[in-house]
Amino acid sequence: MAQNTIKGTAYVLGDKINTDYIIPADRLTWDPSIPEERLKIGSYALEGLPDEIKKKQPFITDGERAAIADGTAKAKYNILIGGKGFGCGSSREHAANALGAAGIEIVVAKGYARIFFENCVATGELLPATSREDITDKFETGDNVEVDLDNLKVYNRTKGGEFEIEPLGYILPMVKAGGLFAYARQKGLIGPRPKE
């Protein structure tokens, strides 16, 4: 993750956003290792959310889907705000792929489930940042947000307010390297990537 400040528009969710919500099982027939299919998965990011959340403000509207699937557009939001247990449930890495392909750069949540958390970092799709307090009631979908990773702060530029995020902890070296394979190569655990 090269940039240390991420600015953009927030999509705000609550506690226990599981990976079935992020990408439902009937979308897992696409293979995210194939770039075109990864984009298709991205076009259905957060499709599994309960209807009452989607009705209020869908993450991706039906009208926006095609452009995300063909890679000519991203979702309106690039920052997710969540509560506790973000990414719980299934190990499907398609969840990290879906959010990344849709244009999410960072999640700021109160806590994570391990597999999703590690998938975000291993793939380099997005950064899972942990807020010190639950900040889901301090933000609304559509707010302008700035996340400063050097100073461990997240700012609500629409409503005002600054909030702390935790140091990245054990994942920091892998985040800095840009993913699992890059990190393992830095450490000399595997050989260089073969030339194509």
Place this chain on the structure above:
Amino acid sequence: MSGQNIVEKIIGRHLIKGKAEPGEEAVISVDVLLTHDVCGPPAIGFFKKEFGENAKVFDKEKVVIIPDHYIFTKDEKSARNVDVLREFVKEQGIVHFYDKDSPNYAGVCHVALPEKGHVLPGSVIIGTDSHTCSHGALGTFSMGVGNTTGAYVMGAGHIIINTPESIKFRFDKEFPEYVMGKDVILQVIGDIGTGGADFKNMEFCGEAISRLSLEGRVSTCNMAIEAGGNGIIAPDEKTKEYLLTRTKLSKSELDAKIEYLFSDPDAKYLSEHIYDASKLEPVAAQPHSPGNVDKVRNINAKLDSVYIGSCTGGKKEDFLAAAKILHSAGKEVAIPLYVVPATREVVTFMETQTLDGKSLKTIFEDAGANMDSFYEPSCAACLGGPIDTYGRINDEPSHVRASTTNRNFEKRMGSGNIYLVSPLTAAASALTGKLTDPRGFMR
């Protein structure tokens, strides 16, 4: 220096670099990498991208591929994904592949893996599926990972982990006969919450756990991930007996091959939870969270269907328990009862195991269960899946179901409201049409 718990010992025995101490990075060798038809193709794609088109897997005997998710569907992409697995198996010379449409087909990977003798105590098992934690039931360090990490393990033969802390759950005395491994783990998740063991190991121990059957232990460890953790139970004589029937190895060969590891008496735990097992009751996780747990007798819920299946609740003992309820009641179910054996071995067991001379299969048929998918063991509707998946609840948001599966997130089984229960509770509930404590039906 204080003692070590079983997980720290297993990590220590597999250590290549780093430290087997909580919070420390450890690079550990992997004994089995498990994958299936949903996560196998992307893992293979990332493997080739990172290690090269001509790269070889770290060990063709240790990469085990068990297609099980989207098998009995007309969905074209699902068929394509199985073809990707076939091609890879051929190219790599992978030894253990349980292919769809072949005599080797097994069914749900987490039931098949120990059935086929791939799970040895003290080993490290990594799978591209969150319920890989099931295999902790045989005293392994097992955990689910994503496709990128799966691809990494496939090529490197090791994994980089952050050594987890452990939480101990000790069950004294004995579970009543109406309490199954499923009730045990639901009770625990209800007590600590769905994030109660995030990033941690959950070690289950005590007299009641040692009395629990191997399959009961699998059900318990299977849903550790619903609390955010990995489950583990130290191996004992029951584990050794099970291995004798599952591997081609003799007792002396097993003893020579396996180092049976146990937690030291002074091992460190983040916390300890002590239960009187005899006081546990049948419980259910109510919609829409595995942590929304209450005693079955406290819940008033009218049901539209019941589903028995999956790695959590579709094993031999699960169907035996449910069949006993149906058989002793001697009447037909009040609502549709979907039956999905987890593996072919479970199918055969149901055809051959009898109660008073009647096979379990006949008992389910006589009770009016829906047997349309009886010969199609797979994950089926446990995770929804393609629209034509057997047992899937298609666009019926008000549908209410009791299920022996592991997750009741909204829309997880397609749509509807899911109560997660034991097979005993599922069978009793199918007979009455409402969520029912099985005690009234037990002889």
